[in-house]
Amino acid sequence: MRQYNFYTYILTNYTKRVLYTGVTNDLERRLQEHYYGIDQVDSFTAKYKCYHLVWYERHQYINHAIEREKEIKGWVRTKKIALIEQENPNWHFLNKDIMEWPPKLNE
Incomplete structure (x- = not known):
């Protein structure tokens, strides 16, 4: 049986003041789309x-x-922060863990 991959993810800006929650079937591609x-x-x-x-x-x-x-998306900010900090207590930007960062634009 084929294994499918879908992702729920949270992004922030450099100052970590804004949170965005999204869903995708290709996390690397989606990060590139957000970046560009x-x-x-x-x-x-x-x-x-x-x-x-x-x-x-x-x-x-x-x-x-x-x-x-x-x-x-229905949670208050403090609950989202708690979710992030369970797995990423220092708020490392994980982009570099899954792809070249900053990404090169695929042409």
């Missing part, structure tokens, strides 16, 4: 420069990833 503003020039992540990955979770099924995204 490919999603939209006037998007939330572009406006607040949220492209530093601080937390992510893999799911086999897209509906689980989406449910988790909705759950986290």
Whole structure:
């Protein structure tokens, strides 16, 4: 049986003041899209420069990833921070752990 990968993730900006929660089937590609503003020039992540990955979770099924995204988006900020700090207490930017950072634009 084929193994699928879907991700729920949290991004922040350099000052760690803004949090963005999203879902994707390709985390590396999605981080690149956020970084280069490919999603939209006037998007939330572009406006607040949220492209530093601080937390992510893999799911086999897209509906689980989406449910988790909705759950986290409904939380207060302190609960999101607690989730991040469970696995990443020093708020390291995890982008470098999964890809070249800053990413090169694929052409």
